[in-house]
Amino acid sequence: MVWYQIENTNAHVTYLLIGFFCILYSLVSYRLQNYVFITESFFSTLFGIVTGSNILKWINPYGWVADKNINNLTYELSRLILCIQIFTTAIDTPERFMKYHWKTIGMLIIPVMTYGWIVTGAFIKLIFPSLHFTDGLLIAGCITATDPCLSASIMTGQFALKNVPEHLRHIIAVESGVNDGMAFPFIYLSLQLIKYNNSSRFDESFKARHIVKNWLVDVVLYKIVFGAVFGIIMGYLGRKLFGKIINKSDNKLHDSSSESTDVLEKGLGHGSSWFTQEAVITIYLSFIVFLIGCAATLGIDDLLVSFFAGTAFAWTRWYSGHTEEFKFISSLDYLMNCCYFIYLGSIVPFNEFNNALHATFVNELNIWRLILIGLVVLGIRRLPVVCLLFKLIPDIRNFKESLFVGHFGAIGVGAIYSCMMSIEFLEAEMAKLSDEDVVEKTHYKKLIYMIWPMITYIVFISICVHGGSIAVYSWGKSIYKKLAKMI
Template structure:
């Protein structure tokens, strides 16, 4: 009985473990955050992903996604469990994207989308189309040549550039020193707008798979294109743009009204953009439109007159909330990613996945941005074009489109029992394997590229400096040895001996030199009264007994 009373009541619940781990990691990372981010230029997304892997099911198993979805319950099947996990990850990704995109829209200068529509249109039109097609061709070639429509669906998931990972190159000391402000704004605008514009590329492929795929039972290309134009472009895209603009404008006017009358306190004023993001996410989710694009448009419209952006420019509340969400989502990804699928799948061998990852990082974006950079005023130099072309990260937005695709397959390409149609049996697995692997590749490569690039830039200079200093010391030593040998040889031959020097005058004596004769008279003292006359004209008198 005493043992039971004095026993330590450990409560190792999932909530206690995950909160302790999350708080401990953020605290420890915060202690060295300046060193990690501003000295070594490491991405916090990469570090959080690595911690998630280390403490997830493939590591210490402190973060247990299966438990959160109640996969250990006997009455829950594996399929239902996976659906719950997918739903958790999808909604978590929506939350992070929504907040990030509203804040991205707020960061842009006044009327930016209107003023820079030409540059943005180039990146969102020809740029995204080329990125989509290039990635789809690579997937088709390396995934065993599946139906090309399937490759188009996979390529559409990774076409948008991720606003969360793009923040690495538009914030902090590296961005301030290396990227002009105009180019930073362009990167923010592109990464914010193209997230929502991934819908047309994805549903172009999915509608065609549904109506003209080998397993299609009705409809045709006409019906597919009708739905694509009416539902995807009309309802999903245009309605989202209009809804986001209206909500953002109304929010701006209401906040102006309340602030002028001193109805709103400072804390509520600062958090208004985040609450606006939550409202847009929820309402767009209710009507089934593009909440991601609506959030970005709402954020940009909200600061259309630059008032809110300038008022909160020096405030750290919004970046703090943004950082907490980013760190948490990548911790979750590290624990949730299906790592075993990368080497145990029926789609691609591991070496093909690696080859695909490298090919996509090089060919998905870089050639097209480089080809267009002369028509984009913000990209002034070739090295800037290479930089912007390389930094097109794949992250949270790609994960979002994974689950949008899986939901469409389950609802529209499956039978009543939930089994996928015969021609799309591997489509869901292909999307999961390829897109998750490309997300991991992008987080690792783009998270390490700046420090590795800095190391590659500084190492040759340091090595060159060390080598030149070593060579200089060697040359100096050789010169000294050569001089001593020559001097010794000349001494042996009796050549070059020094002439005896004249004895220096005794201490205290005076040596007199002059450019003209000096008059010496018999006097008892030295006449120094003519301090202002030239030295050659002064009289120097000595006593008569000296002369």
Template sequence: MPTLSLINFNIVCATLGGFISLFGLVSYLCKETFYLSEALISMLAGIAFSPHAANFIRPLDYAQGSQQNLETITLYFARLVLGVQLVLAGVQLPKRYLQIEWKSLSLLLGPGMAAMWICSSLVIWAMIPNLQFLHALIIAACITPTDPVLSNSIVKGRFADKHVPRPLQRIIIAESGANDGLGYPFLYFGLYLMKYVGMGGAGTSGGAAKAFGLWFSETWCYTILLSVAYGVVVGWLSRKLLHWAEEKRYVDRESFLVFAIALALFIIGTCGLIGTDDLLSCFIAGNVFTQDDWFRIETMDDSLQPTIDMLLNLSIFMWFGAVCPWSSFAQNDIIPIYRLVFLGVLILLVRRMPIVFAMHKYIHQIEHLSHAAFVGFFGPIGVGAIFYLSVCRDFLQSITVDGQVREDAQRVSDAVNIVVWFLVICSIIVHGLSVPLGKVGYHLPRTISQALSTPSTIEHNAVRIAHIQHTRSTATPEVDQSTSRGRKRGAQTASSAPEATIFRGNGQPGPNDPEEPERPVRLITHGTEQGVVFADERP
């Protein structure tokens, strides 16, 4: 006998599939007409389907009621999306891009990231009461990298093609891809110091010397350098093998198109097995894989990779909307809500803007101050920040004394969870609405001005028409050879001029205005409408 099966799997499939289908019906309208980002729309959908609203998506049920399991799911989901996104980011850059543009990237990834880290730390330290500067460094490290997922929303589509120069698009892609994997040194600098120096190094031994030793050996050598070397080797081997298979005609079209995504999954898994930086390795592998531009050109007109990328993006931002700790923003012992809001505003303004303005003359892709303002403002905080948040909280839970999480570690763990989640939500909303609000702000004053000036313009045009008629009827026409013929022409023009009621000119200063030299005019009649135009215009 048929029965209802209201299990989580059925509900999630129906909810996710229904939302993506409905969004797909109006996706072009949303993204290319209203310039709304898919991240913002899917996050709002996640909120609507979350336990706070419709309760179709129940994250704690999937994690068996454990908050730690829920954070693990979020971490792995973020790794998957970032890994695929970073390989695709590396693939879509032109050949040898990192070698050619190393100077610009070095500025953005070196002084740029360091300044973003310090500026964010200072703001967080100032806004959160009773917070040590070392703890602020840890929190700021999670939001230092710019997010490659949200960055794609401003470097793809009709708006980007029209308003963002191609070199600027590429440097944004390259920076967001590389610095997402370079967040480990900033994060572990504070974490190691806190573990071995904070609270007198309670529960640990070794002090600052051990902290710096681990930071250089484990973070820089093992995590960063090994991931770069691994990405180069895997990317080079993959390119050679795919070339060989294509020449032998061993690979079909479908497998060829999905090869980059499979490469991302392979790197995520193997880097996870050996405990190195899978994000940086994915980006480097993508660049090396398309070093000769062959794969990028072959797949340029194919939509498989963007389609999979879109499905992952919609899914993860729906998940973020459902799992975000909304209640903790207003009810916590770390930071009051008004300080949290002010913190979000300050971070979006000073985290990235000052250093970009300071360096823009040395980055040739940033040609004007408007470009610098664009690059400085659009440094979104998104999936990468949630990834580093999960890594940070997992490390902090390992700092224990007598089997309990150390007091300072627990406070920082709570603070980083509230602050990073709130800043991610702020970035999704602000950067998701910046383009449509900017377009409205650009067109609205002109529309209002035209609406308000219409009556006065008509009145002004009527006065001009009357003046023209009066001038032509009273002035002596110019006579070249035949005076009588000139008078006849002048009289005929004045007598036959109709009474104009509609002006068909451009509304600019007329022949008697000092701002514009006199131009010849002629009266016109179109059916029942009458008016005047300048001789160099068309009605």
């Protein structure tokens, strides 16, 4: 009989394991990132898989919620992680970056993403014949964007700093920040097509009018355009407000340099100021959370709001004397990424990759089809179009750079977020159907059951391939040199 004091819950074990991993990884992170060349996202996901619901079952997020439905939890965690990472990416870019590189970002957003969306959707339809083309477009839309979390972990290592030109690092980072929000038009157009094309309740002219209206007005104009404008305004106001207050506080601190330490320890609130120096650190993080709340409440594109707010916030690099505060946010962001990928690893549905569950709806879902779609995504989704158009992209200077940019289109948190958003929409539409709409309900159920394992599989493959690409390249180069010397 176990001593009665040792009565832990799954949450307690989760705290222990996450803390243990973060401590252990932090102690060896420099060696792993700069000598083994594998990112924290890979190790975190692997740790989550081993300790999660698939193997050891020590971390079991399904036990954290009453109905074992973790969709909403995954959705909100993904939203939080993405918005913080996107905002951090935006403020880390050089001064007025978008002003001088908008054409490059525009080319990577519009033609490259559109190509990836249509071509990947077509291959999904080809590999999974029972799916409609619109279903393939929806799944392709979820994985069209590149991921800022994975891109940041790949582009900040010692190898990248030494071997990847600075302009490419910034381009990949900024593209990953902005294109998550720009995936919304592709996803919502696919959802509207699914909603109306699979319905027999409306005539064709009604369907066409409502698809165009809902997509152009609700998505493009409101979610995207208004979201971007709202983000710019909020970032500008934040820059003016925080910059003015902090600069005044800096002047006060400078003027008070002759005072005793005891007086200064009272904080910058001493005298005419209103807040302590510690509060400066929380202002930035609180600003991000405030933006998330505003965007979610207004129903606009919170990812795009985060990017443009961060861009406007750091437009003049006014905070250059306050790098310590931003280092704190980067450290917090690193910790949250580790926790998120552990969580993601613990819920990857490996048992659904080979038609083990819901056989009635997903009889085509088996591992060989997933392997095919993984190869398509890695090889065709992005690389060919970037190599074809690189002469039209100003910041990609040669074919070698186009290969690099085309390859590093990591898929991660953004795809999980888009997947949860799509499932929420599909479930809401399915709930509106009557019992007589059997065909439509069956189609919705099949798509809901298929989208989650397909997206998680692609994300898992991307974490392994993109997270390990630098390691494979470095090891291969080292082995080649050794063999050349021996010969």
